[in-house]
Amino acid sequence: MKTPPLPPETLDRLPGLADLGRTATRLHPRPGEVGVRDSHVGGPLRWPADEPWPTCADPYQVHEEVPLPAELVERMRAAEARRTVSHQLADGEREVHDEIADLVGAGFTGWGSRDGGPTVGHRYVSRPHPTPHPMLPVAQLRAGDIPDLPRPGGADLLQVLWCPYEHQQESLWGPTVRLHWRRESELTGILADPPTGEIGNEVYRPRPCRLHPEQVVEYPFPQELPDDLRERVEASGVNYVSTFMAPGWKVGGYANWSLTDLGTTLCPNCAGPTTLALVIDSKEYDGGTRDRWRPVEEQHLEWADPRRFDSQEPTGIQVGRWGALRIFVCPRCPDTPYLLDLQ
Structure with a gap:
């Protein structure tokens, strides 16, 4: 697949x-x-038969609903009705909120009703897997297909797996991730029937997808630019991120920090800089990036055409709120430590 070229005058400016x-x-x-x-998303891995299949033993998060007493719900509605500005709490409303949170308990996330049903409190609680849970293949990437794939220690194959449940982690909420780097020449005796487990959240089950790798050039997030250049960008009127930073699944390039501003991604072992190894994106493009980044081969698809979703949301994966999970690695350190970030 081919991305529409960037008009030369855009860079000239x-x-x-x-x-x-x-x-x-x-x-x-x-x-x-x-x-x-193959290099793919959501397909079978070339996994050695004599190597244990990875499992997750980390506690996962379970959503629970807690009934709220009718009297408490009535007081909450009465407090909301006293608002004079829609987005500002009325006198006494914060106290009712705190009372609800105390009743629901640890992991409280809010309250609401569904389809006219009773109002309930929502919380997430931690639960252990009954037994170590088999991890789910997410992607297999060959350096022979993907020129920007890091090659720590001479590895030419990256296998990505995750536990398809919600986990509360240090830097994000979502699936736990494992990376395995290999040399294809050393792989023999492939595991024919890997173990499988239940899926805690269906948006973490990838749809099998073939890859159509394309190398492009992109440019730093604005906060990484030299001061004088950043000032010219701000004065240019160009929608910089949508124009110069590729959305969708990608390997290498620059990270987009539009959600949080520029973050720190130093190696947890050596404190040196890391490399953006992989972006797992909920979508290939959106309404703001489709004209710049939608492949030439799919330009004919109208926005109302249902076939658009096979190109815009091909993998069926959703991370965060239709966000992107970024994996940064340190190719210099033993065992290739990595960091996760969700935007």
């Missing part, structure tokens, strides 16, 4: 930006049959 370009490989996953030797 920002002298110095071209020197900061960095390649990234857009993966362009699209639903299709995949094999154990």
